[in-house]
Amino acid sequence: MAQAMFRIWRGDARGGGFQDFTVQISDGMVVLDVVHQIQAEQANDLAVRWNCKAGKCGSCSAEINGHPKLMCMTRLSSLPLDRPVTVEPMRTFPLVRDLVTDVSWNYEVKKRIKPFQPRTPDAADGTWRMDQRDVDRVQEFRKCIECFLCQDVCHVLREHQLHREYIGPRFYVHTAALEMHPLDVANRLADLRGPGGLGYCNITKCCTKVCPEGIKITDNAIIPLKERVVDEFYDPVRRLFRIFRPKPQPPPAKGAPEAEPEPTRTAASSSAPR
Amino acid sequence: MAGYETHTYDVLVVGAGGAGLRAAIAAAAQGARVGLVCKSLLGKAHTVMAEGGAAAALGNVDDRDNWRVHFADTMRGGAYLNNWRMAELHAQEAPARVRELEAWGALFDRTPDGRILQRNFGGHRYPRLAHVGDRTGLEMIRTLQDHSVYEPKISVHMETTLITLLRSGNRVVGGFGYEREKGGFLLFRAKAVVLATGGIGRAFQITSNSWEYTGDGLGLAYRAGAELMDMEFVQFHPTGMIWPPSVRGLLVTEGVRGEGGILKNSEGRRFMFDNIPPLYQSHTADNPEEGWRYTQGDKNARRPPELLTRDHVARMIMREVKAGRGSPHGGVYLDIAWIKEKLPNAAAHIQRKLPSMYHQFKQLADVDITEQPMEIGPTMHYMMGGIKVDAESQMSTVPGLFAAGECAAGLHGANRLGGNSLSDLLVFGNRAGEYAARYAAAAPPLEAADADMKAQADQAAQEALAPFSRSRGEGPFQVQQALQELMQNNAGIVRTQAELETARAGIAELRRRAEHVAVDGNRGYNPGWHTALDLRNLLIVAEAVATAAVQRQESRGAHFRDDFPAKDDGQGLYNSIVARGAGGAMEFRRQPLRPMPAELQQIIEEMK
Numbered sequence: 112m113a114q115a116m117f118r119i120w121r122g123d124a125r126g127g128g129f130q131d132f133t134v135q136i137s138d139g140m141v142v143l144d145v146v147h148q149i150q151a152e153q154a155n156d157l158a159v160r161w162n163c164k165a166g167k168c169g170s171c172s173a174e175i176n177g178h179p180k181l182m183c184m185t186r187l188s189s190l191p192l193d194r195p196v197t198v199e200p201m202r203t204f205p206l207v208r209d210l211v212t213d214v215s216w217n218y219e220v221k222k223r224i225k226p227f228q229p230r231t232p233d234a235a236d237g238t239w240r241m242d243q244r245d246v247d248r249v250q251e252f253r254k255c256i257e258c259f260l261c262q263d264v265c266h267v268l269r270e271h272q273l274h275r276e277y278i279g280p281r282f283y284v285h286t287a288a289l290e291m292h293p294l295d296v297a298n299r300l301a302d303l304r305g306p307g308g309l310g311y312c313n314i315t316k317c318c319t320k321v322c323p324e325g326i327k328i329t330d331n332a333i334i335p336l337k338e339r340v341v342d343e344f345y346d347p348v349r350r351l352f353r354i355f356r357p358k359p360q361p362p363p364a365k366g367a368p369e370a371e372p373e374p375t376r377t378a379a380s381s382s383a384p385r
Numbered sequence: 386m387a388g389y390e391t392h393t394y395d396v397l398v399v400g401a402g403g404a405g406l407r408a409a410i411a412a413a414a415q416g417a418r419v420g421l422v423c424k425s426l427l428g429k430a431h432t433v434m435a436e437g438g439a440a441a442a443l444g445n446v447d448d449r450d451n452w453r454v455h456f457a458d459t460m461r462g463g464a465y466l467n468n469w470r471m472a473e474l475h476a477q478e479a480p481a482r483v484r485e486l487e488a489w490g491a492l493f494d495r496t497p498d499g500r501i502l503q504r505n506f507g508g509h510r511y512p513r514l515a516h517v518g519d520r521t522g523l524e525m526i527r528t529l530q531d532h533s534v535y536e537p538k539i540s541v542h543m544e545t546t547l548i549t550l551l552r553s554g555n556r557v558v559g560g561f562g563y564e565r566e567k568g569g570f571l572l573f574r575a576k577a578v579v580l581a582t583g584g585i586g587r588a589f590q591i592t593s594n595s596w597e598y599t600g601d602g603l604g605l606a607y608r609a610g611a612e613l614m615d616m617e618f619v620q621f622h623p624t625g626m627i628w629p630p631s632v633r634g635l636l637v638t639e640g641v642r643g644e645g646g647i648l649k650n651s652e653g654r655r656f657m658f659d660n661i662p663p664l665y666q667s668h669t670a671d672n673p674e675e676g677w678r679y680t681q682g683d684k685n686a687r688r689p690p691e692l693l694t695r696d697h698v699a700r701m702i703m704r705e706v707k708a709g710r711g712s713p714h715g716g717v718y719l720d721i722a723w724i725k726e727k728l729p730n731a732a733a734h735i736q737r738k739l740p741s742m743y744h745q746f747k748q749l750a751d752v753d754i755t756e757q758p759m760e761i762g763p764t765m766h767y768m769m770g771g772i773k774v775d776a777e778s779q780m781s782t783v784p785g786l787f788a789a790g791e792c793a794a795g796l797h798g799a800n801r802l803g804g805n806s807l808s809d810l811l812v813f814g815n816r817a818g819e820y821a822a823r824y825a826a827a828a829p830p831l832e833a834a835d836a837d838m839k840a841q842a843d844q845a846a847q848e849a850l851a852p853f854s855r856s857r858g859e860g861p862f863q864v865q866q867a868l869q870e871l872m873q874n875n876a877g878i879v880r881t882q883a884e885l886e887t888a889r890a891g892i893a894e895l896r897r898r899a900e901h902v903a904v905d906g907n908r909g910y911n912p913g914w915h916t917a918l919d920l921r922n923l924l925i926v927a928e929a930v931a932t933a934a935v936q937r938q939e940s941r942g943a944h945f946r947d948d949f950p951a952k953d954d955g956q957g958l959y960n961s962i963v964a965r966g967a968g969g970a971m972e973f974r975r976q977p978l979r980p981m982p983a984e985l986q987q988i989i990e991e992m993k
Contacts, residue, residue: 123909139628139630139632139750140629140630140631141631150862150912150913151860151862151866155860155861155904155906155911155912155913156904156906156911158909158912159912161596162425162429162431162433162595162597163431163433163434163595164595164632164635165434165632165635166745167433167434167523168428168429168433168434168595169429170425170426170429184749207566207909208566208910209910214426215543218534222534222535226531226532227489237484237488238487238501239499240498240499241492241495242499243494246492246494246495250492250517250518253492253524254520256523289490292492294490295490
């Protein structure tokens with residue numbers, strides 16, 4: 112049986128470092144198998160978060176040889192084993208211990224997004240009619256397993272730490288799923304432009320590259336949302352309409368809030384919650 | 386309370402899979418303050434793994450379907466050991482629970498006229514499973530999760546594990562547990578507790594279940610004095626991945642067979658036509674052509690034998706393997722690629738209908754299921770048995786303690802039909818939450834119980850920390866692995882008296898070993914410590930399975946005895962009950978079935 116060297120980050124918020132482990136490897140193994148083997152045989156207290164081991168729950172996110180990945184879906188055959196394989200926790204989130212990070216910020220962000228609000232049912236029995244094509248468009252976003260690898264790799268969070276004024280790719284996908292839901296009637300565009308920080312995203316597509324579900328985050332979620340925000344707030348015809356409108360109307364259910372100048376933002380003016 | 390971080394709720398829900406989330410939402414809707422404790426992060430529970438769909442007699446695809454047919458199918462599947470009242474409530478309420486999810490944002494696949502699409506599944510007479518491709522569980526848990534986060538009455542405690550339930554007199558008044566991040570103890574005062582902890586898969590070596598499935602709810606309830614029921618009925622799903630070794634056991638959805646997938650042995654023979662049980666003969670196709678038409682929605686066709694109940698399909702696969710007609714890694718072949726003989730664009734069709742399966746095989750096994758057959762074999766999948774509950778309220782035999790979903794028993798009898806678990810957790814999660822909230826509203830104040838709680842918490846804390854104080858001892862993972870091997874080999878798909886006795890003796894020995902395990906490190910996020918704490922529950926459920934299985938000297942549903950291969954209605958029509966006796970040892974008794982009302986009996990006769 113072949114051997115491989117794994118260099119795993121161990122420690123907590125106070126500090127830590129890499130520890131090397133030599134492991135026996137066999138056909139078809141994934142990185143999470145190696146971590147479990149180490150846990151069972153060499154370091155009982157090696158902390159790792161995992162559940163399904165099938166790429167469906169999104170718990171075992173980590174950085175393998177520097178790449179954000181799910182440990183359960185990364186086969187050893189896809190890694191160069193002639194040198195040590197490094198496994199580190201996601202860097203964008205505060206460390207709990209070893210490979211486990213505190214991702215609770217994501218759960219708080221979700222609470223701030225306007226919930227699903229369906230239109231009145233289509234049929235007398237309280238049900239709706241939807242076309243499969245309209246459902247299909249949103250299913251891509253609903254495949255998201257909340258592994259937060261897109262959040263981990265997004266430079267607005269990773270380098271600039273703008274956790275307070277930017278919700279990140281995961282929640283643009285979530286918002287897109289709601290905005291494009293065939294039944295939803297709420298409007299989240301003002302929230303995206305303001306507290307959602309959509310303007311910070313400069314579509315480098317890093318999030319799309321790391322998504323284990325293959326969701327085209329930038330092309331199918333973020334860019335359409337940006338277009339909707341632009342249409343809503345920066346369309347010159349609409350702007351004129353707003354200026355010459357006799358007096359402000361109470362906002363309709365799906366209406367646009369008053370136009371505001373784009374606030375100036377600098378990355379340095381904010382601090383991260385960590 | 387002095388010494389421990391303390392939270393007070395009306396209802397404490399343990400587990401945040403589908404049943405726990407649905408219970409929390411229902412309890413909050415009754416005005417209760419709800420604490421929701423989950424072993425992992427919110428939204429990661431095992432419900433995400435459910436693939437096929439939620440069974441509900443909506444009648445959208447075939448208008449001959451209604452709750453009566455669903456009821457009769459469920460009872461037949463359970464070999465008539467089911468709690469008939471639960472089966473009745475489940476069939477009646479599932480459609481409303483599924484429609485409610487749609488009102489909360491779930492997006493199911495559609496019929497051509499825009500209603501919820503339903504798919505065929507084993508044991509269901511008509512297409513009945515509301516689904517989203519093959520990731521229905523994810524859609525359901527995310528819908529429930531996203532609905533619950535806006536509910537201010539629900540407080541979530543993520544990565545928190547209950548170690549023991551707290552009692553005052555004979556009633557449950559809360560729970561004591563620990564949070565993983567720092568390892569600190571938490572005391573929950575609660576007027577009612579709902580257990581929704583799922584199954585026991587980690588008692589077996591080859592399982593589709595995640596690490597969390599250690600029978601926590603069953604162990605907690607048993608130790609609190611509750612009765613467990615039907616513990617011999619462990620479902621082995623016929624199609625789990627078998628290669629590579631690291632994914633052995635990982636589920637391959639029954640949806641593959643629902644879409645036309647067929648089972649073949651190494652000789653290329655479609656062996657499922659060889660042996661169709663008499664009870665199902667009139668519902669099953671007798672030639673491949675009719676079976677194919679069934680999967681494509683022909684209402685006049687009967688289902689292919691691949692869609693017989695899971696217990697039967699699993700045993701048929703084992704028979705092929707034992708007869709030397711298995712695949713190279715000890716399973717058989719599941720082939721969906723063959724449908725290209727029937728359909729244009731078959732590859733695209735497969736990828737659209739079974740996206741996760743396509744992905745899973747491509748990524749983990751280098752197999753393209755649109756081109757090649759899959760190698761599959763049985764995997765421990767579901768626990769029919771569990772905490773004995775009242776059908777209407779889901780209350781266990783201990784006042785104030787409720788249970789819902791996989792950790793409760795009754796609905797599925799001797800064998801569960803695919804698709805009935807997602808509807809189970811919606812229907813009975815809802816009921817458990819509602820009735821727990823009502824119970825809490827009428828329960829006496831908790832203050833009188835505080836002294837009892839403190840004493841029990843102190844005792845539990847001391848026991849929980851003991852593995853740290855043993856400097857030289859075996860590691861917890863080794864004991865867990867030994868238990869899994871023991872149960873796999875001696876209490877698996879095909880059982881005998883001698884093997885089950887071996888299992889029982891082995892469990893007793895492992896209990897002694899578990900008392901001496903030692904763990905390294907400190908209390909913060911320590912998987913070794915966690916595994917040490919899990920062992921107690923795993924050993925209880927393993928002993929319960931072996932005990933009930935030894936006693937049932939017949940073969941019925943998922944329980945197959947090589948030494949008693951026939952069904953024996955003379956002595957087999959009972960529910961087995963295990964509970965902790967006065968001396969602390971496990972006690973067993975047979976509970977006769979409750980007579981079924983004439984109108985339900987008539988439904989069963991009509992649907993035969």
